[in-house]
Amino acid sequence: MLRLTLAQMRRSAGRLTAAGLAIVVGTAFVAATLLAGALIRDTTYAAVTATLADADVVVHRTDEAPLTTEDVAAIAALDSVGAADGVASLYGQVRAGGRQDAAVLTPAASTPGLDPFTLVAGRTPAIGEVALTEAAAARLDVGIGAPVRVEVDRFDEGSGTWVTGSTDLTLSGVLADPPAISGSASAVVVARTTLEDWLRARDHAGPTSYDSVLVAAAPGAAPAAVAQEVASVMPGGVVRTALEEAELKTLELTGDSDTLTNLVLGFAAVAMVVAGLVIANTFQVLVAQRTRFLALLRCVGATKAQVHGSVLLEALVLGVLAGVVGVVAGLALGQGALWFLGRADLGLDLAPTITLTPAVVVVPVLTGAGVTVLAALAPARAATRVRPLAALRPVDAPAARRAWGRFKPDRARGNI
Numbered sequence: 123m124l125r126l127t128l129a130q131m132r133r134s135a136g137r138l139t140a141a142g143l144a145i146v147v148g149t150a151f152v153a154a155t156l157l158a159g160a161l162i163r164d165t166t167y168a169a170v171t172a173t174l175a176d177a178d179v180v181v182h183r184t185d186e187a188p189l190t191t192e193d194v195a196a197i198a199a200l201d202s203v204g205a206a207d208g209v210a211s212l213y214g215q216v217r218a219g220g221r222q223d224a225a226v227l228t229p230a231a232s233t234p235g236l237d238p239f240t241l242v243a244g245r246t247p248a249i250g251e252v253a254l255t256e257a258a259a260a261r262l263d264v265g266i267g268a269p270v271r272v273e274v275d276r277f278d279e280g281s282g283t284w285v286t287g288s289t290d291l292t293l294s295g296v297l298a299d300p301p302a303i304s305g306s307a308s309a310v311v312v313a314r315t316t317l318e319d320w321l322r323a324r325d326h327a328g329p330t331s332y333d334s335v336l337v338a339a340a341p342g343a344a345p346a347a348v349a350q351e352v353a354s355v356m357p358g359g360v361v362r363t364a365l366e367e368a369e370l371k372t373l374e375l376t377g378d379s380d381t382l383t384n385l386v387l388g389f390a391a392v393a394m395v396v397a398g399l400v401i402a403n404t405f406q407v408l409v410a411q412r413t414r415f416l417a418l419l420r421c422v423g424a425t426k427a428q429v430h431g432s433v434l435l436e437a438l439v440l441g442v443l444a445g446v447v448g449v450v451a452g453l454a455l456g457q458g459a460l461w462f463l464g465r466a467d468l469g470l471d472l473a474p475t476i477t478l479t480p481a482v483v484v485v486p487v488l489t490g491a492g493v494t495v496l497a498a499l500a501p502a503r504a505a506t507r508v509r510p511l512a513a514l515r516p517v518d519a520p521a522a523r524r525a526w527g528r529f530k531p532d533r534a535r536g537n538i
Contacts, residue, residue, distance in 0.1 A: 127432045130415075131439065134408055138440055141404040144397035145444035145494060146451060149486040151390040153452025154459075156482045158386075161460070163376050164477060170371040171364070172300065176235040177336035178345040179352055180367040182360040189332040191318070193356060197335060202343040202351050205233045208332030212320055214274040216254070216310055218262040225258070225272065229314040236336045239311060244295030246311075251294035253311040259296050268293045272310065276323035287323070289316070394489060398497040405437065405501035409508075416508040426506040433502035434495055441494030445487035452486065453478075 131138060174180065181197065183189040189208060198206040212227040230246050230253075231237035237246075239253075244266045247253045252270050254262070264270060273288045291312065300309060318330045339348045345363040353361040362370070409416070416429055456476045 149448025
């Protein structure tokens, strides 16, 4: 039956190709959508992990347990901890040469392993110095050694009002722009003691409060064990390993994109339903055309199950072949879109090539094969109802032909 089925597919290649195109379009749609979802997740995950540098554990503050410099010192004193840095952000602005730019002020890292920024020129700022991202330096039109004024709002205890304080610093370094999805191109890095002074002024001369703490494990210490030890000295804080933190942040940032992916997959499902209708109609026509052939098969001993299986096998082969072609088309479409986005300067670190996953390859092929087989179930049942006696039915006389608008009998076949 396999050889007969393949032979019938070759004879009906024209009709099957037309039906297979519907499956190709649907599976390409599915493959491209799954690729897009995977690309968004991978790009977001890479951006999130970049903000964590080489930290192994992350500690977050809560309203009931703010993170102070004493907490950071207690974490750094643990035997399993190699280094710990408090992370805080303070909004202000920078001025130079009559130009100004918004600023997100952050402290310089105590060790390169906890520094989320990449230095492209100059050096890490010390007291009295500042480092700007490439975008901020370009907007201010400043270079290494240029004076930069940083302005920050602080609380004046004498007047009881908020005033804008300014500090003149020297540009010591230029940083690579962080990914747009996770950072600001206006990031400004200053010495840790400088930022702590500004934080105390913001908090009305209270203790320095950090948003989070990045922790690097000591050599040989496992991140999970470090997290447990840190949690023992920080009972009120939220302690996670860097892997857990990256996965959680990625999930938070890609929640809307997952919804969009599911929505697009819904349109792909509609396309597959339409493809199923086309395939069902195609197989109904093929079964009707093969009535005499199917009856002859029954006469020579083919059972209803074999006839039924032959039609479904034809549908399965068609679905798999069309699914494979659709996956290749979807991958080509995804790679083309990735090349285009890579040249669009979106501020994201995109991979140069698509990332293949089992889901991207297997799901579209299985979907195409499944839809094709399901669409062929009704025609397959109709094929089993063809009786062997149908093989004895006389062949219909060929229709008369018309040429040049006049009736001409088919003399070659003996028709008058």
